[in-house]
Amino acid sequence: MQTKILMVCLGNICRSPLAEGILQSKLPKQNFIVDSAGTGGWHAGELPDERSIATAQEHGVDITYQRARKFRTDDFETFDYIYTMDMSNYKDVLSLAPDEDAKQKVKLILNELFPEENVEVPDPYYGGLNGFENVYRMLDEACSIIAKNLQK
Ligand code: 4NP
Numbered sequence: 610m611q612t613k614i615l616m617v618c619l620g621n622i623c624r625s626p627l628a629e630g631i632l633q634s635k636l637p638k639q640n641f642i643v644d645s646a647g648t649g650g651w652h653a654g655e656l657p658d659e660r661s662i663a664t665a666q667e668h669g670v671d672i673t674y675q676r677a678r679k680f681r682t683d684d685f686e687t688f689d690y691i692y693t694m695d696m697s698n699y700k701d702v703l704s705l706a707p708d709e710d711a712k713q714k715v716k717l718i719l720n721e722l723f724p725e726e727n728v729e730v731p732d733p734y735y736g737g738l739n740g741f742e743n744v745y746r747m748l749d750e751a752c753s754i755i756a757k758n759l760q761k
Pocket of ligand 1: 623732
């Protein structure tokens with residue numbers, strides 16, 4: 610059986626597409642499914658932001674197969690782990706959880722790196738390319754830990 614992991618941010622065009630691509634690159638495809646979604650639906654159907662695509666490409670990760678979509682309540686049934694990028698996404702997703710089992714699946718992604726510190730992945734949308742590289746590095750470290758723990 611495959612383990613399913615969902616990455617969630619606000620628009621699903623900047624941070625969670627990077628998180629999806631990075632984690633997928635660290636896990637064997639036959640055992641894991643990695644997807645991403647946004648709590649907002651404004652960018653549904655779009656490619657990731659060109660700055661996320663470029664930053665991932667520089668690190669040898671292709672995210673151009675991805676298309677944005679909105680988070681849905683049935684994602685709680687589909688996925689085993691739901692990683693959110695910031696406290697706002699965390700609270701928004703948690704507020705949609707139908708039961709305690711669903712709530713337990715929702716985590717703040719950088720708590721994997723800095724346990725219980727509630728550090729957020731900053732939204733790079735309104736900044737320059739440098740912000741995307743910064744986000745990439747944070748997510749790369751967090752995803753290394755997640756990938757290691759999932760394969761124990
Ligand atoms: P993301 O960044 O949540 O990392 O995908 C954003 C992208 C677009 C918007 C907000 C955040 N927006 O408001 O359009």
